[in-house]
Amino acid sequence: MYPRLPHVTGYLTEHVAEDDFVTLEGYRARGGWLAAERALREMSPEDVVDQVTASGLQGRGGAGFPTGQKWSFMPSDPDGPSYLVCNADESEPGSFKDRLLLERAPHKVLEGILIGAFATRAEKTFVYVRGEYSRAADVFESAVEECRTAGILGRNALGSGFGHDVVVTRGAGAYICGEETGLLESLEGRKGMPRKKPPYPAQVGAFGRPTTVNNVETLAHVPHIVANGPEWFRGLGTEESPGTTLFGVSGHVSRPGLYELPLGTRLDEIVFEHAGGVPGGRKVKAVIPGGLSMPALPAGQLDVPMANESLRERGTFLGTGGIIVMDDTTCMVRVACVTTWFFRDESCGQCTQCREGTGWLHKLCERIERGAGEDADLDVLRDVSASMEGQTICAFADAAAWPVQGFLRHFREDFEAHVRLAKCPFPASFEL
Amino acid sequence: MPTITVDGRQVRVEEGRTILQALDDAGLLMDGVDVPHYCWHPGLAVDGSCRLCQVEVEGLGGLQIACNTPVADGMVVHTTSDRVRDARAGVMELLLVNHPLDCPICDQAGECKLQDYAFEYGAAGARTREPRRALQKRVPLGPTIVLDQERCILCRRCVRFCREVTGTGELGIANRGDRSVIETFPGVELDNPYSMNVADICPVGALTTRDFRFKVRVWFLEERPGICTGCARGCNVWLGVAHGEVQRYTARRNDRVNGSWICDAGRLSYREIAAPDRLRTPLVRGEDGVLRSAELDVALDAATRRLRELIDAKGPGMLAALASAHLTNEDLAALRRLLDRLGVDAAGLTLVMGEGDDLLVHPEKGANAAGARAAGFGDPAPILERLRGGGLEGLIVLGHDLLHPTLLGSPDALDDLATLIVLDTHRSELERVADVVIPGRHLAEKGGTLVNAEGVVQEVAAAVEPPFPATAQAEVLDRLAEALAPRLAQAGGDG
């Protein structure tokens, strides 16, 4: 049996434990492909967009943009091909949900793709799978092949008259390709350097054509919305953030793993009740709620519902729902070193602030950790991260700046102690 | 036409332009409205990566980059607000984090946009204590350009130039993030007919030409406008003058003529000005058949005497003139006056034809071919024919283009001429057969008017004095005409 199953399942992850769920037959046996049949045969593209809009589904790739609205940007009478791109470049540290869906529920993702493609009148979907997920790409490609053979994909998808094909493209190791226009560049055979906007992908996307880019999990919700209706979906989660999502919990917890829970589930509930809290009788020091690019929260602020409208008030965001827990041995300057190293490594290097700022932030954190920091360095950290924010082609620089701002906001004393003592005061912290 | 307001100033703009383009169109960019920029260049597509050109646009939240924000009627733009200045200062600080600050030994110092903007927008002291990038300081990219990786600010203008303008694509960027460096593919050098433009557009001292590197500090240069005479494009150049000598050409932007570029051959043609083979003194052939240097007056006397004797003996029909396409309209007008006074009809243009391309290089090798044709100097074939057939007794030659293989090839056919008067800037084989040789001035030394292949009339002033006595061709010709005038007046009376 697949060894990495969710600890808590919901409609998205139901059946993922069952090995034949990855096959067309197994998926069909559990009610699969009925939603797509209904959408393609009985509904108009507008109906589908309306349903998804009414459901309030927000993108699960990190930005949380309303999916129905995104679809509505697509031209209804295009003068040539339009495309759907499934963003399967899951690379946000702390996130591992899309990998599960690709490997264990490929037909569900494909069904969402077909419905989304129908709704946006896309003639082809490009599924961009990060290069490291070779197993996921293999599984997914088998599912695509099965669907082609069965007539689910092709010139006459599900006998509806709608023609569609799916191409799986493998990335090659670059976090920035998760940014939708970086992905499009990479898909076109270039370096994944995000595009300046305007134009937006719905106007000029893949291969110069109108394109929608949706995350894997986002698309996996779609068949359920079509099958059960927007009201059902809105019955889960919060008013503003409906539905469930796949929270990934990692770091210092007793039961790390995936948890499918309604949006709005409290962070402390996830960390302590579901994931079993911090092992070894230690206490929580910090929790990153949404993947490495989201500002961390201190132990005292975990009583927050996991939904953007609530997290925003705490100065952070849901991101990809990757929850990283740190216990009280943890040196937050080391955490900052690891974090800034990552963003320095992955910056595409296009925009000045990001290219130079990520490197500078990292060098500053390293020096402070070494015990060679000064009081003024904390101001420099603050100013450099401020210079990076909101001023670049894509949100990567923000993603690099926010965590640093979060560490300074809530764990400034860790930084100050390094400067004061001229060494790291957390000998028991994880090794750098 | 939409109108936008920039810092309180109304600017009429063309639909579909971005703020920076609109300011550039209006001639205001960095000349009334300062929006500093590195990656944007008028000759290249918008890149939007350096992020220095951020401005505030009312109604749009946050700062916008002026290079990629489309104009809209009624748009209100602020380029000097505190927010804008703070953002620029932030970008400048970040650009300098890894810069080697080796201005004392940098060729760009004095014309460096990093220096300029750091002075304008940067902080007085650096806040970084971190080690800077240690990279290669001298990477030869090809026969013309050397790269200093440490100084590069990764605006990618050079990379984009080679992709968008020349289509040769020799340059790329290796690695990601702050490890990025300009690279070439091993064995594929930066080597195209326009390669040196990358040094012009490099805003910092990362790309320098081997030609100008370490030659002279740019603050000793006085930049004077000039025109390249290499072909009928008539590209606009800056003449960098120091110690009374032209030290380099760089491209001078003129969107009607050459955009922002010049070809490498044209760029290096400044060398013609102070070339060792410049004609430095008048030469007169003596009774013994030997050509000797002489004072200009002596040479003019000799030329006058010879021309007068020829016309007296054979009439003006046996005399012809050939003009080079490098001459100015003023030179050509003087030649025309002289010929008219002598009653000479046979006049031709010795235009050398060569390779052209789709970008700038024109097959007509001479900046004023169109001007010469308009002045009545046309196909030289009939004259060349007569020269080869011995049907001429005398010839006035301006320039030595007629020695080009596509024209006369060698001076042998001129051997039999009774009189050959040459006005030229450079020495040539014509000296073997000429009776009088008079040095003229290079365009940079005299200025004048030229008409390019598209009919654009361009005028430039003299930029340097020749380092030896040389007189502008027009003046020499007018003095000749003057000297010959009494005879002509008398001849007129005879008629």
Add this chain to the structure above:
Amino acid sequence: MVIPEAARDAIDAAIGRYPEPRAALLPALHIVQRELGCVPLEAARELAAIFAVAPVEVLELLSFYNLFRVEPGGRHRVNVCTNLPCSLRGARALLRGLEAHLGVAAGETTRDGRITLGHEECLGACAWAPMLRIDGDYHENLDLEDAKRLLDGLE
């Protein structure tokens, strides 16, 4: 020609899957690397010719994307994820241990050419940290002894 005929056919097939040929350049690099173990400069030159791009553009891709390499390295590639979730659970200590065990630093290849050791950014196995990837296969929830045994078992 260093790109074998079969790989060229596979590249042609990949080109056919996209609206623009260039989109098959990344797939082509994967194909070449699978065949040759890396993408040597000569192969990059041949790819540039196939795709009608400047050779330096292929070189750009090779250094932009982590998974491509221009030199073959060891017979096996062992990469330890050192991002935060893994680091919190001892990934960097694990990497140190493996460096000592193999006698190489991260980024280097063992003298017998058996293993190139490296570290990698988040591989999406955060809950099963620390982990490493051997030639594309994930090995999760490791301690140093597990990891040493795994590496010792490599040919």
